[in-house]
Amino acid sequence: MTEKQSLADWYDQKYGKMPNASLFEQLGGTAAVDAAVDIFYRKVLNDDRINRFFEGVDMEKQAAKQKAFLTMAFGGPHNYTGQDMRKGHAHLVKQGLNDSHFDAVVENLGGTLKELGVADNLIAQVAAIAESTRDDVLDR
Amino acid sequence: MTTISYGKQSFELGEGQSVLECLTKQGVPVPYSCRSGVCQTCMMQATAGIPPASSQIGLKESLRLRNYFLACLCHPTEDLEAAMPDDMHVSVRAIVHKLELLNDEIMLVELECLTPVDYRAGQFINLVHDSAHVRSYSIASVPNLDKHIQLHVRRLPQGRVSGWIHEDLALGHTVEIRGPTGDCFYIPGKPDQPMLLIGTGSGLAPLYGILRDALDQAHAGPIRLYHGSREQHGLYLIDELRELESRYPNFSYFPCLSDVHVPAGFIAGRVNEAALRDNPNLKGWQVFLCGHPEMVKATRKKTFLAGASMQDIHADAFNVSHL
Numbered sequence: 258m259t260e261k262q263s264l265a266d267w268y269d270q271k272y273g274k275m276p277n278a279s280l281f282e283q284l285g286g287t288a289a290v291d292a293a294v295d296i297f298y299r300k301v302l303n304d305d306r307i308n309r310f311f312e313g314v315d316m317e318k319q320a321a322k323q324k325a326f327l328t329m330a331f332g333g334p335h336n337y338t339g340q341d342m343r344k345g346h347a348h349l350v351k352q353g354l355n356d357s358h359f360d361a362v363v364e365n366l367g368g369t370l371k372e373l374g375v376a377d378n379l380i381a382q383v384a385a386i387a388e389s390t391r392d393d394v395l396d397r
Numbered sequence: 398m399t400t401i402s403y404g405k406q407s408f409e410l411g412e413g414q415s416v417l418e419c420l421t422k423q424g425v426p427v428p429y430s431c432r433s434g435v436c437q438t439c440m441m442q443a444t445a446g447i448p449p450a451s452s453q454i455g456l457k458e459s460l461r462l463r464n465y466f467l468a469c470l471c472h473p474t475e476d477l478e479a480a481m482p483d484d485m486h487v488s489v490r491a492i493v494h495k496l497e498l499l500n501d502e503i504m505l506v507e508l509e510c511l512t513p514v515d516y517r518a519g520q521f522i523n524l525v526h527d528s529a530h531v532r533s534y535s536i537a538s539v540p541n542l543d544k545h546i547q548l549h550v551r552r553l554p555q556g557r558v559s560g561w562i563h564e565d566l567a568l569g570h571t572v573e574i575r576g577p578t579g580d581c582f583y584i585p586g587k588p589d590q591p592m593l594l595i596g597t598g599s600g601l602a603p604l605y606g607i608l609r610d611a612l613d614q615a616h617a618g619p620i621r622l623y624h625g626s627r628e629q630h631g632l633y634l635i636d637e638l639r640e641l642e643s644r645y646p647n648f649s650y651f652p653c654l655s656d657v658h659v660p661a662g663f664i665a666g667r668v669n670e671a672a673l674r675d676n677p678n679l680k681g682w683q684v685f686l687c688g689h690p691e692m693v694k695a696t697r698k699k700t701f702l703a704g705a706s707m708q709d710i711h712a713d714a715f716n717v718s719h720l
Contacts (some may be wrong), residue, residue, distance in 0.1 A: 276674075295707050295708075299702060304703060
């Protein structure tokens with residue numbers, strides 16, 4: 258083992274794996290999104306607190322949106338703007354979408370990552386990114 | 398403002414309007430069906446201007462390079478001159494080789510292609526009646542087992558193309574087909590994966606192809622086919638499917654009837670409900686759904702919630718066109 262590698266190992270052990278990797282890389286990139294989308298969407302559709310907002314939507318189109326959302330929440334490349342978030346959820350806000358529903362989605366997101374064995378500190382970072390969209394989603 | 402030219406006329410594209418919406422609103426008879434980029438019946442060619450890449454999704458490379466595009470997905474930012482597809486590029490001629498009623502309303506149409514067509518059972522082709530009327534039909538034949546392409550065409554009330562097929566088409570006639578396209582087909586490589594096939598009416602066509610393709614490729618996992626209709630005469634290929642069932646121990650056939658009176662040997666109830674009742678845990682399953690769009694939509698969700706992975710659920714819901 259070279260000195261360089263052992264130093265990296267030491268760093269990983271002391272401060273957690275790959276300090277320079279982005280959140281998205283640490284989570285596993287697009288493969289992680291692919292793994293998460295099934296679990297996350299199934300949780301959302303099974304959650305009676307929020308599944309009425311998904312009644313009658315086209316599942317394939319919705320799955321693509323879920324993927325884009327997860328990519329963003331995982332710190333990956335995206336081109337969401339606050340304005341998109343407002344526009345995309347305006348009809349749901351009219352139907353009564355509020356903080357409790359937003360909380361439920363964040364909870365499902367955390368549950369998904371937990372199921373995939375993601376470390377708590379990374380889950381917290383994902384939750385923080387999701388949290389940053391709250392006011393736009395709820396149009397405030 | 399973006400301008401769309403067709404023939405000698407020019408039209409201004411409205412805000413958020415697709416080329417298809419713009420042209421059909423102006424009375425240009427562009428054929429269309431799904432309006433969501435799947436069926437490819439609204440394919441056109443840009444003879445001037447470059448169509449956006451997003452309107453070429455799913456098209457063959459050779460067609461993309463010739464600036465073909467799907468009018469329903471086309472929201473150009475520059476002016477386009479659009480034309481109907483050139484038959485030479487997109488169509489294959491085929492001879493009607495066999496016509497046979499499979500039940501009261503479904504006709505088996507066998508087509509002998511004049512140039513070889515590379516397809517997979519379960520994909521679909523577009524059959525051209527005339528430049529304004531093109532319809533998608535799923536392929537029931539298997540390249541490895543059948544000499545010709547087979548379609549199951551249900552006669553729709555006032556159906557222009559299905560009426561033509563049922564009444565006017567005769568053996569030896571030449572027709573034009575486009576395609577094939579679609580990604581609802583058997584994927585080899587996971588021979589032990591259980592497969593659930595659910596279809597209504599002529600939605601059996603792609604499932605029959607997928608089933609025979611899977612069996613021919615020695616699929617070893619269980620394959621369960623649920624075919625539903627209201628009454629017994631709405632089902633077809635019953636004997637053929639029972640024969641396959643007795644020949645292949647891993648294949649089971651469940652004919653379902655939603656009518657009140659159900660004769661012996663058939664399952665009472667709706668096909669999707671029966672399939673989910675018998676198979677409540679679909680984790681790791683491959684699911685194929687074909688037929689009535691509402692059934693497909695509802696069952697897609699139910700099979701997903703029953704554990705099937707999104708990428709393992711394949712569907713071929715044709716929107717019935719009312720042109």
